[in-house]
Amino acid sequence: MKLVSYVRLCRPFYSVPMALTFTLTVYYARGGVMADVWPATWLATTALLLLIAGAYALNDAADVEFDRLGAPERPIPAGEASRTGATILGLGLWVFGVALGSFVGPAAFPPVLWAVAMGLLLYDAFSKHLGVGKQWAVAILMTSLYPLAITFAGGATGSRARTLLPFAGWMFLSAYAGELLRDIRDRKSDAQVIGRRNWVQHRPRTWLYVASWLILLGAAVLVAPAFLGCRLMYVAGLPVVLAVAVWAALVRHYEPKLKLLYLEFVLVGVLTTLDVIVYGF
Numbered sequence: 001m002k003l004v005s006y007v008r009l010c011r012p013f014y015s016v017p018m019a020l021t022f023t024l025t026v027y028y029a030r031g032g033v034m035a036d037v038w039p040a041t042w043l044a045t046t047a048l049l050l051l052i053a054g055a056y057a058l059n060d061a062a063d064v065e066f067d068r069l070g071a072p073e074r075p076i077p078a079g080e081a082s083r084t085g086a087t088i089l090g091l092g093l094w095v096f097g098v099a100l101g102s103f104v105g106p107a108a109f110p111p112v113l114w115a116v117a118m119g120l121l122l123y124d125a126f127s128k129h130l131g132v133g134k135q136w137a138v139a140i141l142m143t144s145l146y147p148l149a150i151t152f153a154g155g156a157t158g159s160r161a162r163t164l165l166p167f168a169g170w171m172f173l174s175a176y177a178g179e180l181l182r183d184i185r186d187r188k189s190d191a192q193v194i195g196r197r198n199w200v201q202h203r204p205r206t207w208l209y210v211a212s213w214l215i216l217l218g219a220a221v222l223v224a225p226a227f228l229g230c231r232l233m234y235v236a237g238l239p240v241v242l243a244v245a246v247w248a249a250l251v252r253h254y255e256p257k258l259k260l261l262y263l264e265f266v267l268v269g270v271l272t273t274l275d276v277i278v279y280g281f
Helices: 003-009 012-029 038-062 064-070 083-101 109-129 133-143 145-153 161-185 187-194 204-221 232-250 254-279
Strands: none
Touching (some): 003 038, 012 038, 012 145, 012 254, 038 064, 038 109, 038 145, 064 187, 083 109, 133 145, 133 161, 161 187, 161 254, 204 232, 204 254
16 A cells, blocks of 8 residues: 555545635635735635545545446555545545634635535435436536635625636536546446446437537636636636637547646636736736
């Protein structure tokens, strides 16, 4: 068993950017007025990071039978981590994240965090049995970063506050598309373990096409922040983001689509961060 394998269970390439998205959203929602809340914001970010990392570890523990067929390179099926160890790690991170988040921010923040935490836990337990609700659950959980951050910030004010709604819309559409693509990817292993395919997996070509259009629609929504408060750094980088989205929509295989969708997420995060660093509020 290797320590690095247990770190891999936490998906740092996903969990860290998602947690930092929370931080950036709080910054946007508060109009850059952060002097009195930075310590609490970093504690809340850490709590969310622990929750997300724990949820990923628990997901791998729950889906080990599927991964043995569809993703044998992952730590548990590869024999680099144990299912029990992944469960203990995931639950420990989840509990610590909930506990830490319960003592930061305004009074309205912990209940929203608890709701997100329970959503993650329930998704890990029942994701393969949610039917048409599976993609909705993923999209809602990912988009929940925005109401979570706005609740922590005590509302949304300032010149960039109006950008948060289109960013949340983009997140929802992109997350929904990404989950469609992952279902298409997992159709063989799901059929072998469960004995049937879900509604997406019965028509992979159709839903691959739908995912492509959702990626394009999400990218189109990203134009709105350029008129609602974002400035030149964001505007200058937006054509690159749109080009990546078009590329993702045009490629025919789900794997490059997923990679390009992740690249789009990273690019938007970098541009929105640089834009506020350079121009402020």
